[in-house]
Amino acid sequence: MFEYFTGPKYVWNLGVCATLNNGGAIDEVDRACRPAREAADVNSGSKVFMRSWKAVADQLADQARASEAAGHLRTAGQQWYRSGLYVCQAERMLSNADPGRREFYQQALDAFAKVFEIADPATSRVEIPFEGTTLPAYFSNASKAGEPVPTVIMWNGLDSTKEHMYTSGWAQEMRERGVSVLMIDNPGSGEALRFQELKSRIESEDWATAQVDWLESRPDVDSDRIGLVGWSLGGYYVPRAAAYEKRIKLIAVWGANHNWGEVQKKRLQREGENPVPHYWEHVLWVWGFDDVEKFIEYAEGVHLNGVVDEITVPFLIAHGANDRQISVDYAHQSYDQAVRSPKRELRIFTVEEGAAEHVGLDHMPHINAYVADWVEDTLAEL
Numbered sequence: 001m002f003e004y005f006t007g008p009k010y011v012w013n014l015g016v017c018a019t020l021n022n023g024g025a026i027d028e029v030d031r032a033c034r035p036a037r038e039a040a041d042v043n044s045g046s047k048v049f050m051r052s053w054k055a056v057a058d059q060l061a062d063q064a065r066a067s068e069a070a071g072h073l074r075t076a077g078q079q080w081y082r083s084g085l086y087v088c089q090a091e092r093m094l095s096n097a098d099p100g101r102r103e104f105y106q107q108a109l110d111a112f113a114k115v116f117e118i119a120d121p122a123t124s125r126v127e128i129p130f131e132g133t134t135l136p137a138y139f140s141n142a143s144k145a146g147e148p149v150p151t152v153i154m155w156n157g158l159d160s161t162k163e164h165m166y167t168s169g170w171a172q173e174m175r176e177r178g179v180s181v182l183m184i185d186n187p188g189s190g191e192a193l194r195f196q197e198l199k200s201r202i203e204s205e206d207w208a209t210a211q212v213d214w215l216e217s218r219p220d221v222d223s224d225r226i227g228l229v230g231w232s233l234g235g236y237y238v239p240r241a242a243a244y245e246k247r248i249k250l251i252a253v254w255g256a257n258h259n260w261g262e263v264q265k266k267r268l269q270r271e272g273e274n275p276v277p278h279y280w281e282h283v284l285w286v287w288g289f290d291d292v293e294k295f296i297e298y299a300e301g302v303h304l305n306g307v308v309d310e311i312t313v314p315f316l317i318a319h320g321a322n323d324r325q326i327s328v329d330y331a332h333q334s335y336d337q338a339v340r341s342p343k344r345e346l347r348i349f350t351v352e353e354g355a356a357e358h359v360g361l362d363h364m365p366h367i368n369a370y371v372a373d374w375v376e377d378t379l380a381e382l
Contacts, residue, residue, distance in 0.1 A: 001362040003324075004033055010273045010324065011042045011093065012049065014361050019245050021364040025082060025217035032056040032071070032086060042277040045095050049236070051110040053090035054104065057083045061111065072076040077119025081167075082139050084111030087165040095278045105194055108163050112138075122175060123166070128184060130210040133198070136191040137184035138162050140171040143220035150379045153211050153248075155204075157232025158286060158360075159254075159276045163192035170368050177376050180221065184211060186285040199288030202301050208241035208248065216247075225249055227375060231359040232275070235317075236260050236302060239334060242296045244308035250378045251370050252316035254359040256331035259310075260297035263326060268296070273324040276357070299375065308334050314343035314378045318367055321348050321354070321358040343378065 002020070003013045010034075019029055035052040039045025071376050087108040094101045116123050122141050127134035143149045152174060154165050165171065171181035185192040186207045188200025208228065215221045227250040230238040235257030241266040242251045257263075266272060267279070276282050279290055289295040302350060308315075319331035334359035335346040347370060349355035354363030 001357050005028075005037060008041050009039075009276055011275065012036070014187035014275075014358065015089050016094070017357070018164075018361045018364065019085060022085060022164075022169065023081065024085055028056050028060070028082065028086070032090075042093065046095065046277050047098070049093055050090045050098075051052065051103070053086050054107075055310070057086040057090075057107070057111075057375045060086070061107075064111075064114065075119045077115055080111045080114040081119070084108045084163060085167045086159060087111065092159050092161075092164075093277055095281060095285065097281070102194055105161075105191075112163060112166065113249075120172075123171070126182075128182075128214045130207065133185060133196060135184055135198075135207070135210070138166055138171075140166075140175050140181045140183070141220065142175040142178050142180040146220050148220055148222040149178055149180055150227070150382075151182065151215055151221045152227040152229055152375060153208070153215070154181050155186060155228070155234040155237055156189050157230070157234050157257075158189075158274075159282060160232065161185060161351065163190070167366060168368060170372065173368065173372050174375070177372065179376070179379065182211065183374035185309055185313070187254055193286060200286050202240075204237035204241045205244040207237075208245040212245060212247045223247075225379050226377065227251065229371065229375065231255055231258060232326075233257055235330075235334075236304060236321065239304055239308050239311060239315070239338075242313060242315075243307045247310070248313060249382055250314040250375065251311070252318070252375055253366060254318050255326055256317050256319050256334045257304075257326055258333040258337075259303040259305065260274070260326075261296075261302040264296055264299045264302075265332075268292075271329070273358075275325055304334060304337070308337045309337050309339055312340050312342070315341040316345050316347065316371065316374045318347045318349065318355075318360065318371055318376075320356040320358060320360055320362075320367075321350050323358045326357045343381075345374070348376065 032053040036049040060083035064076045067076035126139045165183040187198035192198040229252045231254035235255045236252040355367040360367030
């Protein structure tokens with residue numbers, strides 16, 4: 001993996017790789033990172049990191065407004081995109097106690113709203129009814145004239161958002177293949193967590209049911225070909241949902257997460273890398289706990305033992321051989337137990353080829369294309 005920073009800064013290095021793979025400009029990323037190079041660690045340096053990335057994002061936003069005023073909408077769309085990309089990458093590094101975090105996240109929402117308005121009108125913001133409220137989402141629509149097309153729901157993980165899913169480029173790639181994608185902030189992530197205080201839970205099938213209901217109400221969705229994909233902690237959420245929501249016709253994950261509760265016990269022993277700074281603070285926020293010990297007890301239920309053997313649809317597991325957060329052993333566990341899947345596949349990405357780190361962030365185009373090809377082929381078989 002390309003490592004811009006030296007010292008105990010794995011989290012920042014992974015974020016730099018993700019940003020560069022998702023359309024960031026190397027000069028802008030360098031200028032965003034330089035002020036934080038001498039920070040002792042990612043926890044103490046998170047505010048410096050945020051300020052320097054925000055400065056570049058703000059500069060791009062100013063450029064985008066000037067481009068719009070001059071009528072250069074294509075240029076403005078590109079500038080708004082990179083501004084939003086940098087904001088959403090830096091925002092995830094902050095403590096949830098930071099008083100400016102929500103305002104900073106809103107800056108990303110505003111940037112991508114401009115992207116959809118002037119550069120990507122096929123993507124729009126939507127709201128999915130859920131338990132008396134709604135879940136915020138982006139819908140990338142592949143339907144040209146309202147005809148029903150296959151659709152895939154896309155889920156994030158512990159610390160990413162629908163903006164990270166959008167900037168990964170995967171939804172746009174699937175749209176070119178005639179497949180719509182619903183990118184959604186489930187409880188415990190993105191807007192659902194930051195603005196609505198919706199917390200995560202073991203039973204991810206609850207979210208899936210609401211989202212499939214919404215998709216089935218749309219005439220431009222082929223209800224017989226609805227899939228579900230996800231990354232990181234989505235490697236738990238997605239298989240769990242498909243085991244019990246039988247209208248889902250295929251699933252794929254970037255990174256297995258067969259026994260996330262067990263991973264938390266290992267992290268208490270400082271085994272493996274954390275995905276974000278201020279780790280336990282973030283975890284308690286996501287799941288709605290105020291005590292680590294009580295959370296660890298609850299998290300014992302966040303596993304797929306006795307669950308994946310209920311999956312009866314095609315199932316792809318893509319995992320990095322050098323994943324420093326979630327051991328590749330968990331990918332083998334999910335694969336070995338998915339005995340009722342009619343088409344199960346385990347794809348391990350090696351260091352030599354790239355995409356060997358967590359969810360393939362070190363070489364996202366490589367792993368994204370593989371998952372896209374598999375989903376396209378499987379939808380055709382359906």
